[in-house]
Amino acid sequence: MLGRGIFQAVFGEFLPILLLMLVAAVVAGAMVTLSWVLGPKKDTPYKSSTYECGVTPVGNAIERFPIKFYLVAILFVLFDIEVVFLWSWITVFKGATIQYQVFSGVAVGIYLVLWIIGDAYVIKVGALEWDEEPQVAPEKLLPTPVEAPTIAAGSHS
Amino acid sequence: MTANQVAFLLVGGLAALGATGVVACGEKPVRSALCLVLNFFLLGVLYFMLGAELLGIIQVMVYAGAIMVLFLFVVMVLALQSQEAPRHKERRWPLAIVGAIALAATVASVIVTFDPSPFSQPVGDGYGKPQAIGAYLFTEYALPFEVASVLLLVGIVGSVLLARRNA
């Protein structure tokens, strides 16, 4: 009883997707394997340098990266989660009653407004500007006139 | 053994193998992360087999997609080098084995004495489908949904505050 029947029974309508993945795996595997088997292998020091026709690398690639990259990744994850919510909404919206459409439309509208405010904030404070650091208004960093810092005077004596 | 069980053992076993790979490649973080991708993806397949389609899609999209990007970014940002990874002391092995056996025994005792009858009722038609979740999420659970959007806004503002705001 093993055979096509199993997969039909278990995966049902997902059988085509399974087949697609199988084909993709075979094609990708074949490409890598065949080029590895058939390709000529000439190893020269020049060929095995990092960029054969490019600049000579300076230093190691494994070093600390700026936090900006990570912020982009976090914002991407948040974006991804926001989209996933909408996806289950559109699958049901078209065939639903008018009450559902209005109510859920308002709910999703509020959701989208909050999302847009968040993204507007990210852009507006320049958190995605690559070259310059987003600063708070410089005047905020000055001590307030009433509260002159007393520590500066003492540190010199 | 039914067809369902064969498929479950296949997918579940591979997922467990992937999970083992995450720990086994401890000194090569990128390989660990790739094993985690395999594990996440196969978990998604398991969700599909249980009929929880939306959960399966979220698992693949959010976990295997986005969360993994985050993991790889962490690996990159931290600049973990293989020689920097602390080598585990060999004398921890007995403790680890005892712990593993204890955990396995606990799980086994639960499985042996488990009474599946309350859980064997069939779920309703369309259970776990995106349509069913969409139907409830935006009506009965509309308020939690809005709170979740405030939570995501907190995530955006908080990450910018921690990562990029400079004084």
Place this chain on the structure above:
Amino acid sequence: MNVNALIPTVDWRALAPFTIVVCTGIVALIIEMLRPRRNNNLVVGVSLFGLLVAGWSLFGMLGGPSDESFAGMILNDRFGQILQLVMVGSCAVCFLFSEPYLREKRIPFAEFYPLALWSTAGGMLMVSSKHLLMVFLGLELLSISLYCLAGMSRYESKSEESALKYFLLGSFASAFLLMGIAFIYGETASLHLGRISEVLGAASASPLSTIGAAMVLVGLGFKLALVPFHQWTPDVYQGAPTNVTAFMAAVSKVAALGALVRFLWAIGTLDTVWFPLMWWVAVATMTVGNLAALVQNDVKRTLGYSSIAHAGYLLVGVLAAFSAPGRVSLDATAFYLISYAAMTIGAFAVISLTASGQHEGTRFYDVRGLWKRAPWAAGCLVVFLCSLIGIPITSGFFGKLLIFQAAFDAGLPALAVLLAVNSAISTYYYLGIIQAAFVTEEGAVAPRFGKPSASLNLACAVCLAGVLGAGLFAGPLIRGMGTAEVGPPVGVPVQDPLTIHTKNTSD
């Protein structure tokens, strides 16, 4: 497929306080986003105004009957309203002294205000719902904002340490909570505490629901810093910016206590298991908190341990109300929460004066000579600490007295005696802080304090009014509390089943 989900009743009035607080946060964010100013005064003003409106709307609801709306997601009852009022007030007082402190520390990020507002809103949700999903979402909203705020002072490694510890342990506790909720859902097929208590009351305790309830208690106990789950508290309180610590100590404790009370009420049928357990937790929380506080040399750490001890006192009040339903109410606990919030925020507000320039030291020797530089703030500090000890005419005294009395009335004399003994122990370290601020002369080194600003003095005055006012008017306040109707306590079967789509006004 046919959609048979029902559109829930929308009751904007019940949700108004939450909505107002969230929208105030959004407005504050938009102000900072569109027109970054030279100072945050506008943001502070808008935030305070929003909190005032939210408090006013809560106050207007106080007399009304309790009801549920949004498909059982929002419960509008007196207990929840009082706790929400405490949280809104605490947040406002924290905002009063935040601005000078943040400027002094050179971290004047206006994002503090929206994040703190949203955090407050999360806490408000936790206490105004009997639906575990809402409790979880409220907890996350409260916590995630706090993780970010704790790490706000980015040039200080102790602030980073605080945020990281809080985040890692907090998400671990959240995972426990969520897993427990899932177990309980597996047993009862409901997330609504009314329905859960009904199902659990009908059947004998199963392992699934017992483990689930234990995990939820772990999650809530972490937020409340009950003793086996308290280790994060001193480090997080010490490392976070002082205004954030004050906020954390007041708002998140009030919210977690509210959620814990509602949850303990729902699993009341398991009282043979939970009551002795929580009894021991209360004993351990009071004792460990006070004993550990004795050996600290940092004011913020000491106050952190003291907040653990106070969580223990609060738990005594809760247990008393649960073990003698009908005779003892939660009024004493609610009263104690009000005075706890006022005196803790006040104490932290005064301690925030130790920031000068970018430097901030909160060791005992750092507060030396406080009374010479800031006599008003130092005087207030004495009152707050006296209230924390429980010296008469302060509200802390009446709060402890009420809880002591409640424990006796409920037949828990051992807890009452332990409470008294612990209060006596706590005198030592509170007096230590007073001694550091008053008796010992300031060293010859440079002065350690920024000058107290007018808004800090105002915050002190508000807390002072809270501490003394609640003490002087303890009688009327207690009578007006009326939290007796919080729900059928332990062992009493629930009268009416959960009615999701209709208003349930006969509570």
